[in-house]
Amino acid sequence: MTKFISRALKSYKSLRDTVNLGVIILCVGLIYWPVYKFRFLHGWDDQWAVLNFYTERGYTWSNIYSILTSFYEGQYAPVNQLYYSGLYYLFAYDPMYYHIASVIIHLLNILLVYYLIKKIASKLSESTKLNDQDIAFLTTLLFAVSPFNLEPVVWVSASKVILYALFYLLSMHSYCLYLTNKKPQYFYLTLLLFVLSFGAKEQAVTLPFSLLLLDYIYKRKIKDSIIWLEKTPFFIASFLFGYVSIESQGKDLFEISNFYSLHERILLACYTGSEYLTKLLFPLNLSYIYPFPFQAGESKPLYLWFYPIAGITLLLAYFEGLKRQKWLVFGILFFIIHLILVVNLLSLARFSIVADRYVYVASIGFYFLISTLFLKAFKKTCLKRPILALGLIYLLYFIVYAHAHAYSWTNTLTLKDRLKKTIRARNDYDALKTKLQKQ
Amino acid sequence: MKYPQFKALALIFALIVVFNNLYLAEVYYNISSINLSYNFYRQSGDDILIDNKVEKVQILGESMDFGITHEIKTDAGKRIIIYQVKRDSYRKKWQPR
Numbered sequence: 001m002t003k004f005i006s007r008a009l010k011s012y013k014s015l016r017d018t019v020n021l022g023v024i025i026l027c028v029g030l031i032y033w034p035v036y037k038f039r040f041l042h043g044w045d046d047q048w049a050v051l052n053f054y055t056e057r058g059y060t061w062s063n064i065y066s067i068l069t070s071f072y073e074g075q076y077a078p079v080n081q082l083y084y085s086g087l088y089y090l091f092a093y094d095p096m097y098y099h100i101a102s103v104i105i106h107l108l109n110i111l112l113v114y115y116l117i118k119k120i121a122s123k124l125s126e127s128t129k130l131n132d133q134d135i136a137f138l139t140t141l142l143f144a145v146s147p148f149n150l151e152p153v154v155w156v157s158a159s160k161v162i163l164y165a166l167f168y169l170l171s172m173h174s175y176c177l178y179l180t181n182k183k184p185q186y187f188y189l190t191l192l193l194f195v196l197s198f199g200a201k202e203q204a205v206t207l208p209f210s211l212l213l214l215d216y217i218y219k220r221k222i223k224d225s226i227i228w229l230e231k232t233p234f235f236i237a238s239f240l241f242g243y244v245s246i247e248s249q250g251k252d253l254f255e256i257s258n259f260y261s262l263h264e265r266i267l268l269a270c271y272t273g274s275e276y277l278t279k280l281l282f283p284l285n286l287s288y289i290y291p292f293p294f295q296a297g298e299s300k301p302l303y304l305w306f307y308p309i310a311g312i313t314l315l316l317a318y319f320e321g322l323k324r325q326k327w328l329v330f331g332i333l334f335f336i337i338h339l340i341l342v343v344n345l346l347s348l349a350r351f352s353i354v355a356d357r358y359v360y361v362a363s364i365g366f367y368f369l370i371s372t373l374f375l376k377a378f379k380k381t382c383l384k385r386p387i388l389a390l391g392l393i394y395l396l397y398f399i400v401y402a403h404a405h406a407y408s409w410t411n412t413l414t415l416k417d418r419l420k421k422t423i424r425a426r427n428d429y430d431a432l433k434t435k436l437q438k439q
Numbered sequence: 440m441k442y443p444q445f446k447a448l449a450l451i452f453a454l455i456v457v458f459n460n461l462y463l464a465e466v467y468y469n470i471s472s473i474n475l476s477y478n479f480y481r482q483s484g485d486d487i488l489i490d491n492k493v494e495k496v497q498i499l500g501e502s503m504d505f506g507i508t509h510e511i512k513t514d515a516g517k518r519i520i521i522y523q524v525k526r527d528s529y530r531k532k533w534q535p536r
Contacts, residue, residue, distance in 0.1 A: 044482075278460035285464045289482060295474045303459055310452035317449035351478035422470050423480065 013133065017114075020137040024110060027145050028103070031402045034410075035099040035154060043412035044288065048073055049157040051093060055084040076248040079167075079199030080160040098156045105162045106144075106153045112169035113364055114140040119176055120330065120368075123217045127326035130375050138371035141395070143364055147283040147402040151356035154409040155288075160201040161357045167197035168204055168361060175211050179218045191233060198237075202245040203358070208234035209337045217330060259296040260344075267300060268292070268353065269345040270307035275354045276339060280366050283398070286405055288415055289352035327372055334365030 040046040054072065057063035063085070067078045084098075091097035117139045121132035128135065143149065152161035171193035178186035190211070197204035208231050215227055260268065271293065279286070294300050322328050342358040378387050408414050423429065440448070463469065 274456050275460055278457050278464075281457070282461060284461060285467055287468070289479065290468055291470055291473060291475050291479055293469070293473065295476060298474060306452075306459075307456060310449075310456045313445075313449040313452050317446045351476050351482065418467075419470065422467060423475070426471055 016133055017118075020133065020140075021111065021114060024114070024137075024141050024144050025107065027141065027399055028107060028110065030399060031145060031150075031406060032103045032106075032153065034403075034406060035103055036096045038095060038099050038154060038409060039411040040093070040095045040098075040156060041409070041412050041415060044155070044415055045157040046155075049075075050084055050098065054081050055088045058085055058089050071248040074249045076202070076244055077160045077200055079196055080163055080201070083159065083163060083200075095156070098159075099154065102153050102156065102159055102162060105159070105166055109162060109165050109169060110140055110144045112166070112173060113143050116169060116172055116176070117364070117368060120214075120217055123219075124327045124330065128372055128376070130372065130379070134375055135368070135371055138375065139364065139368045142367035142371065142398070145395070145398045145402055146280065146363060146367070147286055147398060147405050148279050148356050149360055149363055150286075150402050150405055150409075151288070152360050154406055155357070158357045161203075161360050164197050164201035164204050165361050167193045167200060168207060168210075171197060171207060172210060172214065175214055176218075179214065179220070187230070191237070194234060194237060198241045202241060203338070203341060203361070205238045205241045205245070206337050206341065208238055210334070213330065213333055213337065217326075261296075264296065264300070265345055266308065267304050269343040270311050271304055272343045272353055273311075273339065274307055276343075276359050276362070277366070279354070279356075280359065280363055281370070283401060283405075286356060287419060288356075289419070290354045292351075292353045328369065331365045331369035331372070334368065335362050336365075338362035338365065 040050060052072070054063060054067050057066075059082075064082070067081045067085075072081070083101075087098055087101060114136050118132050118136035121128065121130070121135040125132060152158040171190050174186050174190040174193055177183070178190060194204065194207050197207065211231060211234060212222070212227070216222060220227055275290075293304060322332065339359065339362045342355070344353065374387075374391060378384060378391075381387055408417075
């Protein structure tokens with residue numbers, strides 16, 4: 001009898017997983033179905049990042065050697081380049097297949113996020129007191145349909161983000177397996193997947209910290225020397241990868257980052273962090289680039305000084321309480337670990353202060369927090385129907401906005417249209433043209 | 440100030456930040472009024488696809504991998520016209536949608 005109940009329970013859980021994932025995939029389909037008619041963005045990096053000689057030379061030894069050993073346009077992303085070479089070998093330069101491939105990778109990431117969060121939520125059940133499948137479903141659904149996560153899926157040149165996420169999440173899964181059954185092959189597999197993840201994008205250097213976070217979730221003692229011994233190869237690899245990334249960007253990285261002084265960068269970091277949080281929560285007027293609120297050396301807008309004050313106040317007020325809630329610690333740290341490199345504190349080798357694609361992995365931590373908070377509120381309240389209705393409206397907003405925003409990525413003209421019109425309407429546009437003529 | 444009041448104040452501060460960010464997004468990040476960097480202008484300004492084909496007009500300075508370049512001076516400024524050379528396989532498959 002017990003055996004029968006346990007088998008029935010298992011099959012019910014497995015059926016729920018299938019239904020959950022089916023719903024998520026359906027929502028993703030509703031958003032991304034038009035991608036088959038999207039073009040390459042000839043005015044937004046695809047013309048060199050995708051359409052290039054490495055892509056066309058295919059899987060010859062000399063080309064693979066070149067891809068592995070050289071920097072290209074200040075970047076080192078051999079796994080991503082080999083991915084383009086493979087697509088070119090199969091479909092030449094037909095953009096439809098490149099876009100469909102991106103959506104497929106996004107779907108794979110969705111599967112990985114679902115099962116990773118399910119594992120983590122079951123480990124945190126004492127802290128959350130919620131069903132692991134509910135948390136996994138809601139977190140993954142928000143991750144899958146968020147308009148803020150759309151950019152790396154619909155922009156072919158940003159495939160490095162979804163590829164890095166794929167290997168990164170696989171690496172985390174592999175580490176969970178290692179923690180569960182202590183088989184060394186999973187440890188080596190984690191390391192291999194880490195290397196592949198870095199081969200797609202340099203943001204993967206944060207993996208050792210994610211593994212430490214998993215140690216914390218799996219109730220290992222952080223002070224144990226074995227934990228740090230295990231992480232040594234990962235930290236050494238991270239250090240080397242960081243060095244390679246800096247080398248690939250050359251002198252520009254430091255020259256440009258020196259434009260903003262340290263106190264300006266701290267202000268910008270507070271602003272950038274809050275922008276990522278706001279856009280994840282309420283995506284509005286998303287764009288392919290966002291301007292810095294002031295140029296280096298200029299007087300700062302008054303409102304910016306409020307951001308660090310708000311951040312410090314929030315930290316002081318809630319730090320003690322946060323430490324007691326393990327699920328909050330996980331969500332917040334997961335978010336911070338994956339965002340720390342892109343909040344403009346270290347490098348400003350960019351002209352856009354925020355980039356939607358940078359938050360792809362970090363968003364998992366944020367949506368985990370939102371989902372858990374929502375489920376907790378839903379469990380406790382007597383106003384279940386209004387809360388459910390609000391949740392559905394929020395979800396519908398995500399899906400409708402993401403679908404509408406996807407069309408702006410159809411081609412370069414549609415992508416740049418709004419920004420171009422805004423800039424050309426400026427009073428100083430003629431002065432800019434004169435400036436360009438002189439250069 | 441008592442601890443619960445401090446917590447409420449911190450929450451209000453956080454809400455002010457969120458609402459300010461939403462306001463900035465609503466006014467499209469002040470793009471029409473703040474000083475923008477040269478690169479920001481360049482990336483948003485003058486890319487044109489001619490007849491939606493692979494030819495391209497760009498402001499001077501953006502790099503390309505391959506193609507025939509031709510520099511001209513227009514009323515709008517000095518530009519390079521880049522006729523990208525594509526493999527036959529791409530040309531054959533390319534169809535205007």
